[in-house]
Amino acid sequence: MTSRTPPTPPAEAVRVSEVLAALSFALDLTEGEPMGHSLRTCLIGMELADHLGLSLQDRRDLYYAMMLKDVGCSSSSARVHELFGGDDRLAQHWLKLVDWGNTLKAARFGLKHFVPGDSLGERARRVAMLARAGSSVATELVEMRSTRGASIVRRLGLGERAAEAVRSIDEHWDGSGRPRGARGDEIPLLSRIICISQILEVFAMVHGPRGAIQLAQSKKGRWFDPALVEACDHRLEQRMALWCALNAQGLRDAVRNGEPDGASLLAGPGTLDRIALGFAEVVDAKSPFTASHSFRVTEMALKIAARLGHGTEQLIELRRAALLHDIGKLYVPNSILDKPGRLGPEEWETVRLHPYYTQRILEHIRGFENLAVIAGAHHERLDGRGYFQGLRAEQIPLGSRVIATADIYDALTTARPYRPALPEETAVQLMERDRGIGLSGDCLDALADVLQAGEGGEYLGRVA
Numbered sequence: 001m002t003s004r005t006p007p008t009p010p011a012e013a014v015r016v017s018e019v020l021a022a023l024s025f026a027l028d029l030t031e032g033e034p035m036g037h038s039l040r041t042c043l044i045g046m047e048l049a050d051h052l053g054l055s056l057q058d059r060r061d062l063y064y065a066m067m068l069k070d071v072g073c074s075s076s077s078a079r080v081h082e083l084f085g086g087d088d089r090l091a092q093h094w095l096k097l098v099d100w101g102n103t104l105k106a107a108r109f110g111l112k113h114f115v116p117g118d119s120l121g122e123r124a125r126r127v128a129m130l131a132r133a134g135s136s137v138a139t140e141l142v143e144m145r146s147t148r149g150a151s152i153v154r155r156l157g158l159g160e161r162a163a164e165a166v167r168s169i170d171e172h173w174d175g176s177g178r179p180r181g182a183r184g185d186e187i188p189l190l191s192r193i194i195c196i197s198q199i200l201e202v203f204a205m206v207h208g209p210r211g212a213i214q215l216a217q218s219k220k221g222r223w224f225d226p227a228l229v230e231a232c233d234h235r236l237e238q239r240m241a242l243w244c245a246l247n248a249q250g251l252r253d254a255v256r257n258g259e260p261d262g263a264s265l266l267a268g269p270g271t272l273d274r275i276a277l278g279f280a281e282v283v284d285a286k287s288p289f290t291a292s293h294s295f296r297v298t299e300m301a302l303k304i305a306a307r308l309g310h311g312t313e314q315l316i317e318l319r320r321a322a323l324l325h326d327i328g329k330l331y332v333p334n335s336i337l338d339k340p341g342r343l344g345p346e347e348w349e350t351v352r353l354h355p356y357y358t359q360r361i362l363e364h365i366r367g368f369e370n371l372a373v374i375a376g377a378h379h380e381r382l383d384g385r386g387y388f389q390g391l392r393a394e395q396i397p398l399g400s401r402v403i404a405t406a407d408i409y410d411a412l413t414t415a416r417p418y419r420p421a422l423p424e425e426t427a428v429q430l431m432e433r434d435r436g437i438g439l440s441g442d443c444l445d446a447l448a449d450v451l452q453a454g455e456g457g458e459y460l461g462r463v464a
Helices: 016-030 037-052 056-067 073-084 088-095 103-113 120-155 160-167 189-218 226-230 234-244 248-257 269-284 293-307 312-323 327-331 345-352 354-362 369-376 398-413 424-432 441-453
Strands: none
Touching: 016 037, 016 056, 016 073, 016 088, 016 248, 016 269, 016 327, 016 354, 037 056, 037 189, 037 226, 037 234, 037 248, 056 160, 056 189, 073 088, 073 120, 120 160, 120 269, 160 189, 189 226, 189 234, 269 293, 269 312, 269 327, 293 312, 293 398, 293 441, 312 369, 312 398, 327 354, 345 354, 354 369, 369 398, 398 424, 398 441, 424 441
């Protein structure tokens, strides 16, 4: 028996901020930060904005830019892993704390943090590379993430000022930052606020709010705008202590309540689709082996579902679930995603957690509760041997079965680090071995119909 869960009613009343706040947890994963980093950064930045008396428009642009400050980070993950080895998430975390203007300090920092699992000789080789080319490497990585991040913010319709704020968050007051080496007032004020806010958050979580403010004071006039350092007062210290103690729901509530009055944006159907498309791009950018994966899976899933009789509302929900099905994969380091050999037991356990993170992230968006279940179950099998919940046939939603079929077909027919792409006929033969065991026979029949019909063109834009 097929599980058909009715689609969730439209979520016209959901705020854009609620959706972005939930999805920001995925960005924290790829940055190697504790979940809630982006939201705590947002709260710190809005406190500084209030202290400075920023206009409503400035606060609105800052608010959205801070939640999306790391939306371009996945685009540099593979390169970070290639350069530094080890876990790219940890490297991404430490990268923002390195003084790349000091070659010796950057090399020492790299020796200590970037490649802890490598041999001493390999670590020495990488550190020597950093000493020779650290500044150009830093510029390359920041350029990749900042350009992609600004582009996604624009496509989400959040405005040029928010996009430019994201593009320039790694610039420093004294001109030692990246990617342009802008200095002083050449750096957009909103970027200056995000820059100091994210560093305050990182240090507050490790060394406490007072230690964070002391760090800001030590970099006054170098990394940070002196006026912003002056705004880091006892009130901010107290509020950071409160925010650092909040759980995930408390953070979401605090950020929702901190949205500038009169600046709320509602997430209608078109906006939700743009956000799903934007975050699918974030996911696919993490590894060269998954480029456009989410989009191809979505195209195939929609064609399969149409043959199974899905109505328009079900197709709309399936499209969003398919686009976001791998958002939890931002948790998986590129040392695993791009590994050319067989995964070890611990590595495999990390992979098996990604649908858990997908469901956990999406279920906190009002109106996405059912969508979260569909996306989170895309690695379940009819025989109960799938992951992460071990669901059996009657427990797996039809949408999940559809996505699973499309996902496996795409994985087999595209190159992976451990094998070349398989021909379409070979892929289908392999999938047929799992008919009624792991994969739905109805979905396999629908896949065969789609392939036999040779359907071309994009299906994404035709569901409305």
